[in-house]
Each structure stands twice: as structure tokens, then as C-alpha cells.
Amino acid sequence: MTQRIPPLPKDQWTEETRDVFAFWGEPNAREEGSKTSILQIMGNHPGLGMAYNHWGKQLLMANTLATRHLELLILRVAWKVQSVYEWHHHVGYGLNCGITLGEIAAIKTYPEGHTWAEEDAVVIDAVDELLGTNTISDALWARLEGVLDVRQRMDLVMTIGHYVMTSWALSAFGAPVEPWADAIGFDLRTASGKVPQRTLKPGEGEGWAEGRD
CATH class of the missing domain: 1.20.1290.10 (AhpD-like)
Known part of the structure; x- marks a missing residue:
């Protein structure tokens, strides 16, 4: 799959862009960008990105x-x-x-x-x-x-x-599964052939961002 909207180049980041990256509390996201593909894409459109973050957080975490x-x-x-x-x-x-x-x-x-x-x-x-x-x-x-x-x-x-x-x-x-991830397919095997393991949602508990380095 071709990524049609790539991450915004760092020299074009504004404070509003960094707010999109840092919204979920991901360590160092304001300085280095998010390790999450969708947030890096949404950084291209900060107003939409922040609205999307707030709406998504309501439905994911306060449902x-x-x-x-x-x-x-x-x-x-x-x-x-x-x-x-x-x-x-x-x-x-x-x-x-x-x-x-x-x-x-x-x-x-x-x-x-x-x-x-x-x-x-x-x-x-x-x-x-x-x-x-x-x-x-x-x-x-x-x-x-x-x-x-x-x-x-x-x-x-x-x-x-x-x-x-x-x-x-x-x-x-064209948002890709993150390159740091051992992608889980519809066959419920990871790209490396392992059985999928549980993961934490953003902000759900200590250590949720592990593996995003």
C-alpha cells in the first residue's frame, strides 16, 4: 500500500502540529513526533487532527x-x-x-x-x-x-x-501499520509468525508506549 499522505517534514512543524503529536501523552512526541502513523498524518492538518483526537479519546476512553x-x-x-x-x-x-x-x-x-x-x-x-x-x-x-x-x-x-x-x-x-510493530494479520498471526499478545491503549496504563521506540 502506498502512503498517500506522508508525515509532515519536521521543519514544517508548528506548535499546533506538536499538540497533535503529544495529545495522548506519548513520551517525547512533542519533540520527536508520534510513533503512531495516524497522528503523524494528522499533523498535516492540526485543526482537524486535534478535533479528531478529542472525539476519538471520548469514544475510546470514556465510552x-x-x-x-x-x-x-x-x-x-x-x-x-x-x-x-x-x-x-x-x-x-x-x-x-x-x-x-x-x-x-x-x-x-x-x-x-x-x-x-x-x-x-x-x-x-x-x-x-x-x-x-x-x-x-x-x-x-x-x-x-x-x-x-x-x-x-x-x-x-x-x-x-x-x-x-x-x-x-x-x-x-495509505496509513501503514507502524514499522516498529509486529503487524497482526487477519489470520491472527504476526508478521514474524508469533501469536498476538495483549497491548494497552494510549494512556491506559503505565508502559502503554513501550514498543514505540
Whole structure:
């Protein structure tokens, strides 16, 4: 994949550009730039980059959905729209919140391959209906009401849209999986052939930025 929007050259960085890089608290990002591909791209458009950061942080870190449901949702979106970048990152995040490799594999073959609890199935079904019909049917909405409160249903719909948008942008911009990463493929093996391991989200805990050196 060709990277269509490369990182902004360092001699063109402004304070606003550095704010985009440093937003998530990544060590030395203000001085050296982010090790994260999407932030380096967004540095080309700082106003958009900071709006994207704030919106993304709300949905990733302050979402009212259970973390398990959030990660199931994102992984299903990544699989449906074939986002290599989002799949790579959220396999690790999913493992960290207790989703098993077997469950992650079954996200690709849903509804076959695993017996899902209703509270999991309804989240995955919401992804599929929104992508397939551009709305949620009355029948599925009633199922959602059975397991999610109003704020959670709002977050569900907005989060699906956000990760579809993000996946489109990553694909259209040609954002690569970071060169320091042992990229996780859709076959759930890393580029080096290892089994994927859990990873922390940005700012989630001490040591989240390890491996970004």
C-alpha cells in the first residue's frame, strides 16, 4: 500500500502540529513526533487532527459501552471494511480486556464459529445492520434496549460510525501499520509468525508506549 499522505517534514512543524503529536501523552512526541502513523498524518492538518483526537479519546476512553463490547464492535468493523490498521491494534486491545483469540477469530465468521451471548451478539448485529442498511431496524433496536441503556445505545451507533470513518481515512490516506510493530494479520498471526499478545491503549496504563521506540 502506498502512503498517500506522508508525515509532515519536521521543519514544517508548528506548535499546533506538536499538540497533535503529544495529545495522548506519548513520551517525547512533542519533540520527536508520534510513533503512531495516524497522528503523524494528522499533523498535516492540526485543526482537524486535534478535533479528531478529542472525539476519538471520548469514544475510546470514556465510552459508556463495556470495554468488551467496544472492542468486539471495533474488530467487527475492522473485519467488515478490511482495515488492516485497526485490526492490528484492536486485536491487542481486545486480548487485554479478556476477549480470547478464538472469539476474535469467530468475529470474522459471525454468526458461525462461536456461541455468542445475546449482549455480545446484539452489538455485532448492530455493526452489520448499520453497514448493510444504513440504519438499525425496530427489531434490533428492541434487542439493544434489552441490554443497553440510552447513553450506551448512543455511544454504540456513534462508535460504529467513528471507526468506519477512521478505517476509510486510514485506507484512503495509505496509513501503514507502524514499522516498529509486529503487524497482526487477519489470520491472527504476526508478521514474524508469533501469536498476538495483549497491548494497552494510549494512556491506559503505565508502559502503554513501550514498543514505540
